[in-house]
Amino acid sequence: MKKKKLLPINLKMYKKLIILLALAASLLTGGCGSKKDETIYIGQGKINLYLVNQAEVPEAKMQAIAEAVNIQLHRDILPIWGVDAIVHYQDPPNPKEKTIYILKDFTQFPTEVHSWGGFHTSGTLGYVNYKYPDYVTISTSHEVIEMLLNPDVKKTGYEACDPVAPLDYLIGEEKVSDFVFPKFYDSREVVGPWDYLGQVREPMKPVPGGYIFLFYSSNNGAFAGYTLGEK
Numbered sequence: 286m287k288k289k290k291l292l293p294i295n296l297k298m299y300k301k302l303i304i305l306l307a308l309a310a311s312l313l314t315g316g317c318g319s320k321k322d323e324t325i326y327i328g329q330g331k332i333n334l335y336l337v338n339q340a341e342v343p344e345a346k347m348q349a350i351a352e353a354v355n356i357q358l359h360r361d362i363l364p365i366w367g368v369d370a371i372v373h374y375q376d377p378p379n380p381k382e383k384t385i386y387i388l389k390d391f392t393q394f395p396t397e398v399h400s401w402g403g404f405h406t407s408g409t410l411g412y413v414n415y416k417y418p419d420y421v422t423i424s425t426s427h428e429v430i431e432m433l434l435n436p437d438v439k440k441t442g443y444e445a446c447d448p449v450a451p452l453d454y455l456i457g458e459e460k461v462s463d464f465v466f467p468k469f470y471d472s473r474e475v476v477g478p479w480d481y482l483g484q485v486r487e488p489m490k491p492v493p494g495g496y497i498f499l500f501y502s503s504n505n506g507a508f509a510g511y512t513l514g515e516k
Contacts, residue, residue, distance in 0.1 A: 326408065326433050332370040334429060335377040340389040340415035347374050347387075350422045353459035354429055361481060365466055366445070368433045385411040385428055387421065403428045408436020423453050426461035444498060449480050451494035 326332050336354075338347050351374040358370050377384045391399045391414050398404065403424035405411035411428040415421055427446040434445045445464040452463035463482045468474035472488050479485040484492050491497055 326368050326370070326436060330369060332368065332383070332433060334370060334372045334383045334385060334432070336372050336374045336425070337376055337384055337386050338374075340387045342387055342415060342418075342421065346421075349457070349459050350374075350425050353422055353456040353461055354426050356456050357426060357461045358429070358433075362430060362433075362464070365481075366434060370429075370433055372429060381409070383409045383432065385413060385425060385432070387413045387415055387425070390414060390416045405432045408432050420460075422459040423462050430462065430464055448491035448495040448497055449482070449484065450491075450496065452480075452482055452484055452492060454482060 336347070336351055342350075351372050354372050358368075358372070363369050372385075385405075391401060391412070394412075401414060402417055402420050403411065403413040405428050409432070411432050413421060413424045413428060417424070427450070430445050431447075446462045448465050448469060449463040453460040454463060455461075463480055463484070465480045465485060466478065469479040469485060469488050474488050477483065477485065477487075479488055480492075489497070
């Protein structure tokens with residue numbers, strides 16, 4: 286297990302980015318088709334996602350990314366989260382399909398997003414930044430998992446990779462993202478493990494460099510704050 290090298294945390298940027306992402310679902314669908322959020326994909330049968338290369342990533346690398354993420358989804362995510370999904374390395378058959386675009390960079394998005402490895406605006410639309418080629422598989426894994434577990438982007442308790450964002454593990458020769466278990470978000474669950482790699486020490490406490498964005502239904506799903514892992 287190795288830790289990713291993280292960019293410096295800018296708290297104001299995080300808050301501003303969440304506001305931007307709340308707008309992005311309606312602003313960024315031009316050219317990619319209309320994307321409709323779904324509440325959650327757990328227990329809905331096989332979910333298909335499509336991985337699209339818009340960054341001139343080598344063909345062999347794209348195949349390796351899809352293979353590693355699919356092994357993770359079937360072997361690691363399905364037994365723990367109950368989501369059955371598969372990633373297809375191909376263009377989606379229609380614009381409404383769940384799609385992850387690997388882009389050369391994020392310059393088409395607001396400035397605050399340019400340095401990010403990836404983000405998703407809904408359970409049907411995600412982006413990965415090839416500006417950081419060493420992390421492209423980790424970022425793809427991260428976004429795929431969170432697209433499946435938190436499709437509406439505003440549901441505290443289903444961002445499965447953010448709390449352990451610095452951590453990854455190998456599947457074959459590719460690194461994929463660590464992820465938390467459902468009980469991580471339940472403070473009553475005092476017996477671990479709370480994440481796949483066993484690095485989380487208690488529920489609702491991200492690892493150093495990890496973070497949680499908080500949204501509350503009583504606040505109409507609006508951004509309410511964040512928790513950062515202590516060093």
